[in-house]
Amino acid sequence: MVPITSPHWQDYELIDTGGREKLERFGKYVLARPEPQAVWKKALPEEEWSNLADAKYSRISAKNSKPHQLISSSAHKLKNSDSERGEWKKKPGMPDQWMISYDHDELHLKFRPGLTSFGHIGVFPEQAENWEWVYKALRQQGTKAPGPRVLNLFAYTGATSLAACAAGADVTHVDSVKPVITWAREIMEASGLDGIRWVVEDALKFVRREAKRENLYDGIILDPPAYGRGPEGEKWVLEESIDEIMGLCNKILKPDTGFFILSLYSMGFSSLIGENLVRTHFPNARDIEAGEFYFSDRAGRKLPLGTVVRF
Numbered sequence: 001m002v003p004i005t006s007p008h009w010q011d012y013e014l015i016d017t018g019g020r021e022k023l024e025r026f027g028k029y030v031l032a033r034p035e036p037q038a039v040w041k042k043a044l045p046e047e048e049w050s051n052l053a054d055a056k057y058s059r060i061s062a063k064n065s066k067p068h069q070l071i072s073s074s075a076h077k078l079k080n081s082d083s084e085r086g087e088w089k090k091k092p093g094m095p096d097q098w099m100i101s102y103d104h105d106e107l108h109l110k111f112r113p114g115l116t117s118f119g120h121i122g123v124f125p126e127q128a129e130n131w132e133w134v135y136k137a138l139r140q141q142g143t144k145a146p147g148p149r150v151l152n153l154f155a156y157t158g159a160t161s162l163a164a165c166a167a168g169a170d171v172t173h174v175d176s177v178k179p180v181i182t183w184a185r186e187i188m189e190a191s192g193l194d195g196i197r198w199v200v201e202d203a204l205k206f207v208r209r210e211a212k213r214e215n216l217y218d219g220i221i222l223d224p225p226a227y228g229r230g231p232e233g234e235k236w237v238l239e240e241s242i243d244e245i246m247g248l249c250n251k252i253l254k255p256d257t258g259f260f261i262l263s264l265y266s267m268g269f270s271s272l273i274g275e276n277l278v279r280t281h282f283p284n285a286r287d288i289e290a291g292e293f294y295f296s297d298r299a300g301r302k303l304p305l306g307t308v309v310r311f
Helices: 046-052 126-141 158-167 176-191 203-213 238-252 271-281
Strands: 001-003 010-016 020-028 028-036 055-058 087-091 098-103 107-111 151-154 169-174 197-198 219-222 227-229 236-237 259-264 289-296 302-310
Touching: 001 236, 020 046, 028 158, 046 236, 098 126, 107 126, 107 176, 126 158, 126 219, 126 259, 126 289, 126 302, 151 158, 151 203, 158 169, 158 176, 158 219, 169 176, 169 203, 176 197, 203 238, 219 238, 238 259, 238 271, 259 271, 271 289
Parallel strands: 001 289, 028 055, 151 169, 151 219, 169 197, 219 259
Antiparallel strands: 010 020, 020 028, 055 087, 098 107, 227 236, 259 302, 289 302
16 A cells, blocks of 8 residues: 655645644635544644634534535545534634635646535545546547546546546546536636536446446546435445446446546545455556555644545
């Protein structure tokens, strides 16, 4: 397993971790949020956390929670169930939405973070290394028309879709929640990009149909949640469905030339599990990379942020 971090951020910083919380800077705003894996003590005193944080997210009980439209199929990124919503306590002047940028070499993306009732904000900075990997892989294929076909499943707000689009790919972006698709479209337009195909559908149902039609893709990005619901109530449970969707992805990925990314955020799934899934369903895969995403805080503690397997 290779540890993987993203060193090129200017609009993101992991300031401190501990006490099952994390303190992060997104652009000019600092957020304090729960982080179950930060089981060590904080390096900074509580008073400094309070001074630095422009907004702090806290869980509230299910009976006190209010419905929220941004219930994403990418629930692994929320790390909680529908009953574990919460609320933000904001300092004066802290907006609900703002813009940040990611700029490195030829890749220039913009994002619109937003404070949701689940505590997520719509951008996952650790994935920047995947954005770079996808962008470079597609650029190496050249820019001839038509561009490579890329499928992003459980795509959420779509940063990897943007990276593929920026590299000239014909991108199909699949997520089961329409407001999330709207959010993704907004950041596509903010990034000066166009042409992504938006599909509001259950990812497993979509892939089953594509396999039946024998539609092939040059690249597949699979970012499944631990739990999720499709637009018609379809139930997704990672350990029950991951093997099937991996087998279907094998059927629709171009042999020999296609690339594949599997990201896992469930704390019970290590990169070894992801690698076993890849080797089972893609026995001819070459140059397999398996690793664990992390960011280091100012005290040098490495916070694990999910795993990835790609080839």
